[in-house]
Amino acid sequence: MDDLILEPYVEQLYVKGSFNGWGDDTPMSFVGKSRYQAVICLSADQHSFKISDQQGSDALTFSANKQKSTPCYLDNNQTLVPARGIGNDLLFTAPEIGLYTITLLVLGTSSSDASTFSHQLIITAGGESLNAEMNRELASVWFTDIHTVNKKLNSKPAPVISADTLFEKLAIRVEESAAFAFGDNVDGFYEGATQRFVAAGKYRHKQGWYLGSFGSFVDNVINDKTTAPIANIYPYGVTHLYDNNSTDTLMLLSQQRGAVLSVHSAEPATLAIALQLNLAINASTITEFEQGIVYALDPALRQDNTPSYIAISANKPFSFKETVFTDHPALNECMHLNGNHVKPMIETVAAETDLTVYLAFAESAQAAIDQATYLLEQDGYTAHIQQTYDMLTNSYLWTSDIEYNRALMWAKASGKVFVSNEFGKGIWAGLPWFKDCWGRDSFIALPGITLVNGDFNDAKAILDNFASMQLSDDQSINYGRIPNRVTSLSNIIYNTTDGTPWMVRELWDYLRYSGDKAYAQAVYPVVQTYIDGIEKNYLDEFGFMTHRDPDTWMDAKLEGKLPWSSRGNRANDIQALWFTSLTVAVELAKLSGDETSAARYLFMAEKVKANFISMFWDRDKCLLADRLRSDKSGDLQVRPNQLMTISVPFDKPLVEDNIGAQIVKNAVSELLFPWGITSLSQHDDIFHPYHDNRDEYHKDAAYHNGTIWGWNSGFTVSSLIRYGYADFAYELSKQLGEQILYIGHRGAMSENLDAFTTPEGKITTTGTYAQAWSVSEFTRNGYQDYLGFSPELMRNAVSLSPCLPSQWQTFDADVAFGQSNGLKVTFSRPENAIQRYQICYREPTTTVLELTLTAADHAKYQVVLTVLEAGVVVDFNTQTMLLCVNGIAVAARCVQDSYDEQIGVLSFAKPELSIEFPMLQGQHVLQRQVEACNDENFVD
Numbered sequence: 001m002d003d004l005i006l007e008p009y010v011e012q013l014y015v016k017g018s019f020n021g022w023g024d025d026t027p028m029s030f031v032g033k034s035r036y037q038a039v040i041c042l043s044a045d046q047h048s049f050k051i052s053d054q055q056g057s058d059a060l061t062f063s064a065n066k067q068k069s070t071p072c073y074l075d076n077n078q079t080l081v082p083a084r085g086i087g088n089d090l091l092f093t094a095p096e097i098g099l100y101t102i103t104l105l106v107l108g109t110s111s112s113d114a115s116t117f118s119h120q121l122i123i124t125a126g127g128e129s130l131n132a133e134m135n136r137e138l139a140s141v142w143f144t145d146i147h148t149v150n151k152k153l154n155s156k157p158a159p160v161i162s163a164d165t166l167f168e169k170l171a172i173r174v175e176e177s178a179a180f181a182f183g184d185n186v187d188g189f190y191e192g193a194t195q196r197f198v199a200a201g202k203y204r205h206k207q208g209w210y211l212g213s214f215g216s217f218v219d220n221v222i223n224d225k226t227t228a229p230i231a232n233i234y235p236y237g238v239t240h241l242y243d244n245n246s247t248d249t250l251m252l253l254s255q256q257r258g259a260v261l262s263v264h265s266a267e268p269a270t271l272a273i274a275l276q277l278n279l280a281i282n283a284s285t286i287t288e289f290e291q292g293i294v295y296a297l298d299p300a301l302r303q304d305n306t307p308s309y310i311a312i313s314a315n316k317p318f319s320f321k322e323t324v325f326t327d328h329p330a331l332n333e334c335m336h337l338n339g340n341h342v343k344p345m346i347e348t349v350a351a352e353t354d355l356t357v358y359l360a361f362a363e364s365a366q367a368a369i370d371q372a373t374y375l376l377e378q379d380g381y382t383a384h385i386q387q388t389y390d391m392l393t394n395s396y397l398w399t400s401d402i403e404y405n406r407a408l409m410w411a412k413a414s415g416k417v418f419v420s421n422e423f424g425k426g427i428w429a430g431l432p433w434f435k436d437c438w439g440r441d442s443f444i445a446l447p448g449i450t451l452v453n454g455d456f457n458d459a460k461a462i463l464d465n466f467a468s469m470q471l472s473d474d475q476s477i478n479y480g481r482i483p484n485r486v487t488s489l490s491n492i493i494y495n496t497t498d499g500t501p502w503m504v505r506e507l508w509d510y511l512r513y514s515g516d517k518a519y520a521q522a523v524y525p526v527v528q529t530y531i532d533g534i535e536k537n538y539l540d541e542f543g544f545m546t547h548r549d550p551d552t553w554m555d556a557k558l559e560g561k562l563p564w565s566s567r568g569n570r571a572n573d574i575q576a577l578w579f580t581s582l583t584v585a586v587e588l589a590k591l592s593g594d595e596t597s598a599a600r601y602l603f604m605a606e607k608v609k610a611n612f613i614s615m616f617w618d619r620d621k622c623l624l625a626d627r628l629r630s631d632k633s634g635d636l637q638v639r640p641n642q643l644m645t646i647s648v649p650f651d652k653p654l655v656e657d658n659i660g661a662q663i664v665k666n667a668v669s670e671l672l673f674p675w676g677i678t679s680l681s682q683h684d685d686i687f688h689p690y691h692d693n694r695d696e697y698h699k700d701a702a703y704h705n706g707t708i709w710g711w712n713s714g715f716t717v718s719s720l721i722r723y724g725y726a727d728f729a730y731e732l733s734k735q736l737g738e739q740i741l742y743i744g745h746r747g748a749m750s751e752n753l754d755a756f757t758t759p760e761g762k763i764t765t766t767g768t769y770a771q772a773w774s775v776s777e778f779t780r781n782g783y784q785d786y787l788g789f790s791p792e793l794m795r796n797a798v799s800l801s802p803c804l805p806s807q808w809q810t811f812d813a814d815v816a817f818g819q820s821n822g823l824k825v826t827f828s829r830p831e832n833a834i835q836r837y838q839i840c841y842r843e844p845t846t847t848v849l850e851l852t853l854t855a856a857d858h859a860k861y862q863v864v865l866t867v868l869e870a871g872v873v874v875d876f877n878t879q880t881m882l883l884c885v886n887g888i889a890v891a892a893r894c895v896q897d898s899y900d901e902q903i904g905v906l907s908f909a910k911p912e913l914s915i916e917f918p919m920l921q922g923q924h925v926l927q928r929q930v931e932a933c934n935d936e937n938f939v940d
Contacts, residue, residue, distance in 0.1 A: 006592060007030040008108065008114060008117060009053075009060065009114065010105075010108050011053040011054070011057075012027055012028075012053065012054060013028045013036055013051055013052070013053055013059055013060065013104065013921065014026055014027050014028060014038075014051070014052055014053070014082055015038045015040065015050075015102050015474060015693070016049060016050055016051075016052050016056075017047055017048055017049025017050065017051030017053060017089070017090075017170075018047050018048045019042060019043075019047050019049070019199055020040075020042065020051065020202065020209075021202055021204045021209070021308070021432045021434055021460060022433055023202075023204055023208055023209060024054055024208050025208040025209050025278060026038050026203075026576075027103065028051070028102070028104060029347050029801075030146070030532055031679060034105055034107060034108075034883065035103055035104065035105055035106075036103070037101055037102065037103050037104075037105070038101070038102050039099055039100070039102075039125075039127030039636070040099070040100055040101075040102065041097075041098065041099050041198050041336045041338075042092075042094040042097070042098070042099075042100050042198065042199070043097055043196060043198040043199040043917070044095065044096050044097050045092050045093070045094065045199070046089065046091060046092070046093045046551070047091070047092050047093075047094065048069065049090050049092070049901070050062060050063050050083070050089055050090060051063075051080065051102075051104055051119075051121070056084060058082060058084055059114075059115070060082070060120075060786045061082060061083060061084045062079055062082060062083065062104070062119055062816060063080060063081070063083035063084065063088050063089060063090050064079065064080055064081070064083070064090055064121075064649055065081070065088055066081065066082075066083045066085070066088055067087075067088060067113060067924070068087065068693075068694070068698060069087065069088060069089045069090070069091050069234070069692075069693055069694065070087055070088075070089075070090060070091065070125060071091045071092070071093075071779070072090050072091065072092050072121060073092075073123070074095070074123055074124065074125060075122070075123070076122070076123075076247075077105075077120045077121070078090070078120060078122070079119070079120040079121075080104075080119040080120060080121050080493070081119075081120070084128060085248075085559075085698075085700075085701060086134070086433075086475075086699065086700070087693075087698050087699030088698070089674055090121070091289075092123060093935040094114065095125075097336070098125065098336075099125075099126055099127040100122055100123055100124065100125055100126070100127060101123070101124045101126065101127040101150035101337075102121070102122075102126075103122040103123075103124070103270075104120075104121060104330070105119065105120040105121075105122065105307075106118075106119055107119070111522070116272070116301040121870070127792065132280055132743065134282060135282045135284075135480035136281075136285065136709060137322070137879070138321070138322040138324070138643055139286045139293065139320065139322045140320070140321045140322070141293060141319070141320045141321075142317075142318075142320075142349065143291065143292060143313075143314070143317060143318055143319075143320070143748055143777045144317040144349060145252070145290075145317075146291060146313075146314070146315065146317050146318075146376070147376065147377060148315045148316075148318060148376050148377065148379065148535075149153055149377065149378070149379050149384075150379055150382070151378075151382045151383065151389055152382070152774045153385060153389065154386065155389070156393055156547065159398070159812035159814075160393050160396050160398075160814065161398065162920075163385070163386070163389040165393065166234070166393070166409075167234055167235070167385070167389070169402065169405070169406065170234060170235060170406055170409055170410065171232040171233070171234055171423070172232065172233040172410075172741060172742075172746045172747060173230060173231075173232055174194055174197060174230070174231050174232075174233065174746070175193070175229065175230060175239060177193050177194055177195045177196050178193065178194050178195075178231070178233065178746050179191070179744065179745040179746065179769065180193070180194070180233050180238060180745055180747060180748075181414075181417060181431055181748060181803055182237070182251075182252040182417060182748050182769050182843070183252070183254075183416070183417035183418065183419070183420065183428075183771070183873070184203075184252055184253060184254065184255070184256065184257055184258070185254050185255045185419050185420060185421070186255065186256065186257055186420065186421050187205055187206060187257075187305075187414070187420055187421065188204055188205040188210070188252075188257060189203075189204055189252075189417065189431060189435070190202065190203045190204070190211075190250075190252040190259075191204070191432065191745075191769075192213070192238070192250075193429065194225070194228075194233065194240065195225055195226060195228050195231055195236060195240070195834065196225060196226055197215070197225055197226065197334055197335045197336060199212055199486075199515060200212070200213035200225065200400070201213055201250075202250060203259060204432075205257075205306060206306070207421070207432070208278060209278050210257075210277070210307065210310065210359075210361050211259055211275065211276065211277060211278075211359060212276030213225075213274070213276045213335065214250065214260075214261050214273055214274060214275050214276060215274040215330065215331070215334065215335050216246070216248035216263035216272070216273055217270075217271065217272035217274070217330075217347075218244055218246050218263070218265050218270075218271060218496065219264075219269045219270050220229050220270065220272070221244075221333055221715045222274075222330040222335075223240070223242045223246060223248060223263070224242075224334060225240055226334075226446075227243075228240040228241060228242055229241065229242075231242065232584055233746050233747060234283075235388050235392065235409070235410065235413035235747070236251055236384055236385045236388040237249050237250050237251030237252070237260070237384075238250050238754065240685050240723050241734070243528075244265075244480045245265070245266035245267070246263060246264060246265040246266065246269075247263070247264045248263045248264070248273075249261070249262045249263075249264075250260060251381070251384050251385075251393075253375075253380065253384055254369065254384065254387060254416070255404060256360075256614055257307055257360070257361040257362065257400075258358065258359060258360050258361065258371060258375060258380070259359045259382055260357070260358055260359075260375070260381050260384060261275070261356070261357045261359070262354065262355065262356040262357070263354070264353060264354045265324045265351070265352075265354070265653045267353070268351035268353055268757060269351055269352070269353075270347065270348055270350075270352075271316075271348045271352055271354070271355040271729065272344065272345055272346060272347035272348070272353060272355070273345070273346050273347075273355060274323075274328070274330075274331055274335065274337075274344070274345050274427065275340060275343075275344050275346070275357075275359075275414075275934065276337055276341070276347075277295070277310065277334065277342055277344065277346075278297055278341065279297065279310070279341055279342045280340050280341055280342075281322075281340060281342050282340075282422070283297060283298040283301055284296060284297055284298065284342060285298075286322075287365065288575075289311070289369045290373075291313045291321070291373055291400070292311060292312050292313030292314070292358075292372060292378055293311070293320050294309055294310065294311045294312075294368055295310040295311075295312070295342070296308065296309050296365060296367050297309070303521045305363070305589055306360035307362050307363055307368075307709075308363060309361070309362050309363070309364060309365045309367070309368040309687065310359060310360070310361055310368060310374035310490075311358075311360040311362070311365075311368035311369050311371065312344065312346065312357065312358070312359055312360075312372065313357070313358050313372045313373070313375070313376050314346050314355060314356060314357045314358065314376075315328065315354075315355070315356040315358075315376060315379075315381075316348050316352050316354070316355055316356075316750075317349040317350065318348055318349060318355070319347050319349060319673040320344060320345075320346055321344075321345050321905070322342055322343060322344050322345075323343050323344075323345050324343065325337075325343075326868065328343075328345065331343055347638070347831070350371060350818055356381050358372050358375040358376055358380055359372070360372040360375065362771065369840020373783075381899060382706040385855070389629060390795050391412070391413075391416060391420075391727075391812075392409050392412055394453055394454045394455070394692065394816060395452055395453050395454045395783065395814070395815045395822070396811050396812070396813060396814040396815070397782055397783060397787055397811065397813045397815070398811060398813075399807075399808045399810070399811040400756060400807070400808055400809040400810045400811065401805075401808060402739060403749075404733070404734065404737055404739045404782075404807075406737070407590070407736070407737030407738075407740045407741055407778070408737075408740060408778070408779060408782045410580040410740050410775075411448075411740055411776075411779045411782075411871075412453060412742060412748060412775075412777040412779050413750070413855075414695075414740070414747050414748045414749070414770065415445070415448060415449035415775045415776045415779060416449065416825065417428075417431075417748075417770065418431075418449065418772040418778075420437075420769075421462065422435075422436075422437075422683070423437055423465075423486045423489055423490075424461075424465035424468070424767070425458065425461035425462050425464075425465050425836045426442055426466075426486065426496075427441065427442040427445050427446065427449060427462065427772050428463055428772060429441040429442075429766070429768075429771070430751055430768030430770060430771040430772060431768055431769060431770045432769070433768060433772075434768055434895065436485055436486055436487040436752075437483075437485070437486045438484060438485050438486075438497060438499070439466060439482045439483050439484055439485070439500065439502070439503060440484065440496055440499040440553055441461050441773055442466065442499055442503075442772075443464060443499070443503045443506040444501035444504045444711060444773045444776070444777070445772040445773040445776040445777075446459055446462060446509070446510075447506060447509055447776070447780050448527075448773075448775070448776030448777055448778070448779040448780035449512045449776045449779070450510055451506075451510060451894050452779060452780055452782075452783035452784060452789075453779075453816075454815075455823075456510065456513060456514045456516075456816075459506075459510045459513075460510060460514070460516070460519065461662070463503065463506070463507055463510060466482045466483065466503055467481060467503075467523060467526045469483050469486070469492060469495055470482050470500075470529060470530070471533075472529065474532075474533075474536065477537055477827040478494035478495075478533075479529075479532070479533040479536060479537065480500065480529045480531070480532055480534065481494045481496070481499065481500045481528040481530070481533065482494075482499055482500045482503055483499065484496035484499050486487060488546075491778075494889075495551060496548035496551055496552075496555070497538070497545065497548070497551040497552060497574055497884045498551075498552055498553060498573070498574055498577055500530050500581075501530075501574075501577035501578055501580065501581040504530060504575060504580070504581040504584050504585075505577065505580050505581065505584065505650075507523060507526075507527070507584065507660055508584040508587070508588075508650065509794070511569070511794055512790070512791050512792055512793060513649075513816075513817055513818075514792060514793065514818065514819075515691055515790045515791075515793030515794065515817075515818050515819075516584060517591060517794070518796070520588055520592070521588075521589045521591060521592045523662065524588040524591070524592045524594075525582070525590070527584065527585050528585070528597070530581065531581070531582070531601070534578070534874040536876050539768050540570070542608075542611040542615065543604055543607035543608045543611055544570045544575055544578070544605070544608060544611065544612075544628070545570070545574055545575065545578040546568075546569045546570055546575060547568060547569060547570070547571070548568055548569070549563040549566040549567060549568035549569070550563035550565075550566075550567075550568075550569050551568075551775070552573065552574060552641075553573075553613030554567055554605060554639075554641075554679070554703075554704035555886075556703040556704055557700075558700070558927060558930055558931070562925065562930050562931065562933075563930070564700055564701055564703065564704065564705065564859060564930060565680075565703075565704040565705055567626065567627045567635075567641075568629070568630065569625065569627075569629070569630045569791035570626070570627055570628040571626065571627040571852075572625065572626055572627060572641055572642055572645055573622060573641040573644040573645070573648070574615055575608060575612055575645075576644050576645045576648040576649060576654050577644075577653070578608060578827055579605055579608045579609060579612070579649060579652075579654050579891050580648050580649045580650065582601050582602075582604050582605035582608065582629070583601075583605050583649065583650065585597070585598075585601040585648075585654050585771050586598050586601045586602045586605065587794065589600075589601060593795070594793060600652065605686070607653070608654075608805070608826070609654055611653060612645075612655070612919065613656075614627060614660065615634070616628065616634060617655075617659060618634060618636065619727055621636070622662050622666070622932035623636050623638075623666060624642045624645065624659075624663055624666070624748040626641055626642065628686065631794040637680065637681070637684060638666070638667070638670050638671065638677065638680070638681035638683075638684065639679060639680055639681075640667055640671055640677045640678070640715075640716065640775055641711045642663050642667055643663065643664070643667050643715050643718075643792060644715050644717055645660075645663065645717075645721055646660045646663060646664065646718070646719045647718040647719050647722070648715075657897070657899065658899070658902065660722065660723075661723055661899035661902045661903050662725055662744070662902065663719075663904045664719050664720065664722075664725075664903060665902070665904070665906070667716075668716070668720070668906055668909075669906065669907075669909065670683070670909060671909060672716060673755070673908055673909055673910070673911070674731065674732065674735050674907055674908045675708070675733075675735050675736075675753060675757070675763050676708035676709070676710065676712070676713055676735075676736075676753050677708065677709075677712045677713060677716050678706055678707070678708055678755045679703075679706060679707055679708065679709060679712070680704070680705045681702045681706060682706070682755065682911065682912055682915065682917075683911075683912075683915075684705075685918050686705050686918070686919060686926050686929075687706045687755075687917060687919065688701060688702030688705050688706040688707065688754060688755070688917075688919045688926075689694055689706060689754070689755050689756040689766070689911070689917055689919075689920070690702065690753075690754045690755070691703070691706075691707040691752055691753075691754050691755075691764075691766040691767070692766045692767075694921075696919065696920055696922065696923060696924070696925070697923075697925070697926060697927065698924070698927065699766075701919070701924075701926045701927060702919075703752075705919075706755045707752050707753070707754070707755060707766070707927070708752060708753040708754070708755055708775075709751070709752055709773060710739075710749050710750065710752070710753070710774030710775075710778075711773035711774050711776075711777045711809055712772070713732060713733075713736055713777065713778075714731075714773075714776075714777025714778070714780060714781055715777075716732065717729045717732060717733060717777075717781045717785055718781065718784070718785050719756055720906075721781075721786070721788075721803045722858070723784040723853045723899050723903060724803060724855075724856060724857075724858025724860065724898070724900075725858065725903070725906060726786065726804055726805050726806075726854070727805055727806055728804045728906045729781075729785070729805075730786070730807065731908075733778070733781060733786075736749070736778055737778075739763070740775065740778065743763065743765060743768050744765045744769055745769045745854055748769065748770035748771075748775060749770070749771060749774035749775045749778065750765035750766065750767055750768065750769055750770070750774065751766070751767030751768040751769075751771035751773060751774065752765070752766040752767035753765055753766065754766060755911070756911045756913075757911070780802075783815065785803065785843070786802070786803060786804060786805065786808075787800075787802055787811075787813055787815070787825075787865050788800055788801030788802045788803055788852070789813070789815045789823065791817040792850070793817060793818060793847070796846065796847050796848065797847060797848050797849070798817060798823055798847050798848070798850070799849075799850045799851050799852065800823065800825070800839070800849060800850070800851050800859070801851075801852035801853075801854075802827070802835075802837075802854070803854045804835070806826070806852075808827070809828070809829055810827055810828050810829075811825075811826075811827045811828075812825070812826050812827075813825040813826075813827075813914070814842070818845075818847075820842070820843065821841060821842050821845055821847075822841070822842040822843075823840075823841060823842075823849075824839070824840050824841070824842060824871075825837055825838070825839050826838040830875075831856050831917050833856070833877050833878050833879040833880075834875055834876070834877055834878075835853065835875070835878060836873065836874070836875050836876075837851075837873070837874040837876075838871060838872075839865075839867060839872050839873075839874065840867060840869070840870070840871030840872070841867055841869075841871075844869050846867065848864055848866055848867075849863060849864070849865045849867050850864050851863050851865055852863075852895060853865075853874075853878075853883070853892070855878050855879075855881050855898070856878040856879050856896040857883075857900055858898050858899065858900055859894060859896060859897055859898040860894070860895050860896040861876075861881055861883065861892035861893065861895065862892060862893050862894075863883060863885070863890055863891075863892045863893070863895055865885065872886055873884055873885070873886055873887070875887075
């Protein structure tokens with residue numbers, strides 16, 4: 001074939017991979033002779049990537065294999081094919097830190113159709129990163145009249161611990177490189193790693209990145225992050241500690257597009273910070289304002305809703321100088337900056353002990369200037385730490401188990417990363433590739449990220465946003481549904497059966513916490529429309545909600561068509577959600593004075609409940625079907641979904657307590673490993689012990705067929721707590737806490753784990769490195785399950801049902817409800833069998849307290865109290881069930897019997913390595929089965 005002289009593709013091609021957040025910031029240039037090239041700086045790690053156009057189209061997304069990931073090597077020609085999807089990336093292990101040239105060779109003739117071209121990849125070591133030939137002068141400006149303030153951190157009264165003490169306890173100390181992520185709560189996030197310059201981090205938005213790494217200097221000597229002995233990761237930022245008694249810190253600001261970089265020295269010195277910005281020197285201009293400078297991107301490169309201006313200021317008199325490698329070799333030799341990009345250096349005019357640099361990113365120059373000025377005048381550094389402290393302690397729980405406290409606080413902080421305003425108020429599903437708003441994920445995550453933390457305004461805004469996108473076309477099959485996924489305001493899809501009932505459930509959860517009765521009436525029509533849509537399109541003769549095979553949360557499809565995990569047409573968790581939606585509709589109808597509809601919805605709910613056990617419960621085998629097939633037969637695959645029939649409904653249960661006890665015993669005994677609950681029993685023929693990077697199958701085959709999902713541990717803990725098994729549940733929670741603090745991206749929790757550990761006994765994280773519902777469920781468990789805090793403001797009550805691990809010898813809690821109120825609880829164990837609770841409200845209220853306590857045999861006893869301003873002291877003997885209020889014995893009512901005899905002593909399942917798993921015995925075994933079924937194609 002002839003060399004292609006002209007560029008074969010009109011579309012811009014990019015190298016997208018783990019080294020750049022799968023973003024569009026590494027474009028390839030056509031250099032002639034059939035070649036596209038890009039030069040990138042890589043760390044000495046394994047990197048996954050693809051070649052793709054901006055949209056990731058079918059024709060222009062290239063890898064080596066459609067089904068699996070493929071390693072590629074230096075100086076080796078690798079044939080590429082069109083390969084969209086996940087789990088089929090190119091893998092390259094860079095032998096050392098440095099520049100690498102990625103070449104795409106397009107083979108064809110100028111007269112050929114592009115669809116006939118073939119493609120090869122070549123990776124070579126080296127490349128050019130020289131200073132660009134500049135079309136403007138380098139800036140050099142001095143700012144000596146700086147207006148700034150220094151604020152102090154404000155701490156809350158005891159028993160809430162002080163800000164300094166809290167962050168000291170929460171610091172995740174690492175001695176070698178560890179990954180982390182923060183969010184700006186607008187539309188961007190910063191993913192990075194400690195103790196490195198290359199692949200040290202990028203502040204990313206939907207079109208690329210703004211800020212990369214930075215270097216700090218003390219007396220003109222760079223602080224080498226790669227040799228920093230310690231880095232501390234805090235909920236507000238990352239600090240490196242150096243041998244010269246200096247530190248530097250990076251913080252991504254919240255609820256704005258901004259960042260703070262600082263350097264501190266024990267002794268006065270000339271301090272400086274060098275920035276890595278994604279601005280080409282020849283595509284940017286500089287103007288000054290009173291407190292700093294503003295970079296402006298070339299107008300031809302600007303995009304809508306994306307910042308094109310960067311304002312930079314500092315808290316001390318400083319010089320701003322754009323520099324080159326010859327003046328500061330460390331920018332090339334240590335930081336490996338791009339020679340074509342601006343290389344600004346901010347340096348103190350005099351010897352100082354600290355320098356703080358503020359960066360504001362905006363869509364106009366004035367907005368950037370105003371933001372940078374405000375940060376400077378308000379001590380943005382301290383303000384951000386204060387904001388983080390206030391967020392973490394707004395609803396407060398601190399126990400005698402310090403490691404659990406650390407994990408719980410970090411889960412709260414990590415959950416906040418996902419709250420964004422990119423498509424209206426929402427919750428991203430995960431990072432890096434689920435950075436969009438999914439209906440299902442948002443509302444599963446909503447209680448742990450907003451409600452238990454007292455963020456009721458955010459919860460309401462998220463509900464309103466999704467309600468505004470409810471499909472109102474009553475001729476559509478999706479009538480009444482909210483979106484499954486919102487990737488842009490013009491790209492909204494509705495292909496899910498459970499997103500809307502999860503929203504309805506969390507709507508009621510919000511009302512319980514907030515007491516917002518006006519909102520209950522305002523949102524009632526949304527629930528009516530949803531139920532109307534089900535009645536029109538999906539209701540069967542038994543009152544169940546029907547659905548397609550892939551439209552539950554187990555939604556993976558082979559090539560976007562055939563379900564890997566068929567769960568149609570009536571899954572057990574979907575019926576639990578449908579039942580709960582109807583019970584919520586009953587209450588909303590009553591609050592709205594619509595007694596006729598209330599009666600009708602109640603009849604529908606009772607019909608679901610009456611038929612559920614008779615059709616889903618196999619009395620002979622004492623097993624709950626995962627689904628009913630279209631022929632009404634039950635599918636007895638053992639999956640964790642059955643636990644949601646216990647955890648999803650509120651006060652009105654779908655299954656009776658004795659059946660629920662058997663469900664817990666079945667699911668836990670069969671599926672629960674110490675590190676998480678598997679999505680399918682290991683005794684099932686289609687169980688996949690491992691998720692990603694397998695030669696035998698595509699990762700999606702394993703996605704819901706064995707792979708562990710972090711969020712499933714949430715409803716597992718809830719179900720165990722329902723029957724009083726706090727200590728066993730806590731063993732799982734403690735392991736999850738270790739995952740949050742010490743595995744993968746620190747402070748976060750991955751989407752998935754392999755079901756089985758490595759031969760060395762280590763767990764393997766897979767999927768996204770940070771997933772919203774994983775951390776949100778961990779947080780929710782702490783507040784709603786172990787503490788047992790559950791406001792019921794729609795009936796003027798607060799429920800407190802602590803089910804405490806024996807490791808909690810004490811705890812202090814101050815948890816929010818209503819407009820500004822909260823419940824304060826101090827717990828201790830003065831004697832072995834005695835639990836003591838000191839309880840009061842933040843503010844006087846007529847709200848009654850329903851206190852439910854768990855006895856030693858796991859039976860539950862309740863007393864209803866009126867809590868006066870002075871509060872109450874409750875002593876409960878877990879052995880004798882004697883309950884005293886302010887020293888006076890009070891009769892408590894048994895509200896749930898003990899099921900210890902039925903459930904017995906629970907223990908974790910263990911991987912049975914002796915099994916010859918069918919899915920490991922050949923190539924694509926499940927795929928062949930799925931393709932042979934001739935099931936309906938489900939193309940959305």
